[in-house]
Amino acid sequence: MEDMLFYDRLQFAFTISFHYLFPVLTMGLSLIIVYFKWKYLRTKEEKYNKIAKFWMRIFGVNFAIGVVTGIPMEFQFGTNWAKFSEMTGGVIGQTLAMEGVLSFFLESSFIGIFLFGEKLVGQKVHFLSAILVFLGTWLSGLFIMATNAWMQHPVGFTTLENGNFVLSGFSELFTNPWLVPAYLHNQTAAVVTASFVVTAVGAFYLLNKQHQEYGKIFVKTGVIFGLISSVIVAFPTGDWNAKNVVKYQPITFAAMEGVFETQSTDGEIVLIGQPNMKTMSLDNKLAVPGVLSFLTYRNFDTEIKGLNEYPKKDWPTNVPGLYYAYHIMVGLGTLFIGLFFIAIILLWRKKLYQTKWVLWSLLILSPFSYVTNITGWYVAELGRQPWLVYGLLPTSAGGSPTVSSGNTLFTLLGFVGLYFLLGLLFLILVGKIIFKGPETQK
């Protein structure tokens, strides 16, 4: 049983991590495309329409891969997590079905018009379809986050005699205190990623002395969107999320921060250090006292409960993984704010386009915005362990009773192979579009 769940978990983690690389850009980029299209309608300058079309093409490839990798996600609940689906379907089946009916149709119908219909429908309707695509993707995000929020912090349900859960309060699914901060945080994080991508393409053009007029617009737009969103990601939304974790999943918080022993007065924040699960402490620790409890409780002398206060069986199953994921996310997030801040100052002083080291940094850091998104999800998902539905349904009880581990390993290997191919094709195609540049857009 243990062995079998291992492959199920690996398959889920692999396929969702890969899937998420695409929607994260879809959600952020659709906003930026709406902006460029709006700019075109307002200024009537042809270059903005070319820019919108350029990003639409990249969007199109990205969207296609997001869709095809999303379909396996929807099926996997039933194929690999049958017991979980049977028990929770009455509750989260609701939000997943809503996602299908209320948002996927919206996206997919208008994406066709958005990509191929410009000449057929005229500029106004084309702009409207850009807005609808944007709304559709953000609505998908909302429903999937509502599903996830229920798994993190279940509300609005009753438990039947046979252990299954049924819905008892529909609106509670959407007023779940976990949902609002998680949704806002996640969506702004998607905007961070899209800003980085737009900026990086611009920086690439400037450094490569190619399509420079466009490069400047990309860099400028990207760093403005980037600074705003990366600040919001940290504060208020990231901070708010962390407070929720303290409140509803305190053990998770202790593990995220690497707090093994309860710290009575001044909770310190750890900058660097490696969790050592044998000695139950952090090796090579570098920490600033007082900050942690300030951040989380707004008060310098509250107690931070350590892992030692909880029975070991309730600990998240992968404490070091959780700790690193959290520190990578927060560390990189802080770096992003710093870099975008410098870029904005230079932009203000009209020096940004010539300052090579900043352009290089923006270019090189952009893939790391994907890293922060994925590690953020690892914080959420590893932190939820050992539960599938927090406090109610242990992960070990959620698998499919009839699917053997040999079969799961087989399909896992298939997905790895197929997704490797998808990833490669994606890079080739997007690379090609970027090299050709926006000028040639018809």
Added chain:
Amino acid sequence: MELFWYIALITMLTIYVILDGYDFGAGIIYLFFAKKEKDKKAIMNAIGPFWDANEVWLVAGGGVLFFTFPKLYAAAFSGFYLPLIMILWLIILRAIGIELRAQIDNKLWHIIWDKTFGVASLLLALFFGIALGNIVRGVNLGGVVDGVSAYEPHYFFLPLWNPSFSPHAETLGVIDWFTLLLGLIGVISLTIHGAGWIIFKTNSDLNARLKRLIFRLNIVLLVLSLFSLLVWGSIVPNPFGNFINHPLLFIFPLLTAVGIAGLFKIQGFKKDWNGFLFSTLFLIGGLVSTVVAIFPKFLPSTNKINPSLTLHNTSAGHYGLSVGMSWFIFGIILVIGYLIFQYRVFSGKLDDIGYSEKH
């Protein structure tokens, strides 16, 4: 309430088959008949703006199944684990075939994605027919061996096939001669359907040939359908019971017959959409008749110990199902609105909508 959702699900599934069915069919035609680049482009244009939205009916249908009949979703998806995952792989390969082909102008590149798209379409049509066959035939719920269940009564697991390929064997497989028969009917009927769509949406040089093809395939379809009707009784006990009790249901088999009969006249049709119309009737009739025949079962049990899965013993809580109704009806009205809008924007012949240049 369960009945509402049952009907909603069957309707979504039928719409899915009609819509994605024509692009599977177009893929099969593409594989075997489109030799010239111009014809290939025409076929791609005819499905380009739609296939993604068509696929959403499957995704949304899956979501609605999960939500309304979670026990069925859990049992069936884990029981048909391998074929389902393979269907997913095929869907992925097919989609990238469509999307990526036009992105690079190179002969080898085109050959690879042409074949991928065509073969994946063909296999998907086959698999969906086989899936229908499995639902009709039923499975060994609870994995009963010697009168003892191996799992909880509603779970099961099917290998891809068993050596005897018999629908009556003790350990069943996904593929046996009966399910394969329905698979073939699936391939033939969707090929006709796809051909009808291409005739409807393009002016390609293929159209005249496709009409002749439809006529010939229709003969095969008629023979196979009659044959399946003949063997039906050995698979499904009392296959026509529901129809005899509710004569109104005979309308569905009738639609099937009208569909086939109409398709024989394909060469004489003046309007280009007629072929597509009759293949649609055939699909609706065939699909609905098949599922209605086993109503109220979703998945019959082939052993005497564990009960079949029906709409009554697999449904979610009453409250959830009833709140779901309001957003569902609202959502479907919107979806119909999008559909009308989308098909109006892309109305008429699509040979040169410029889809390929933009890509």
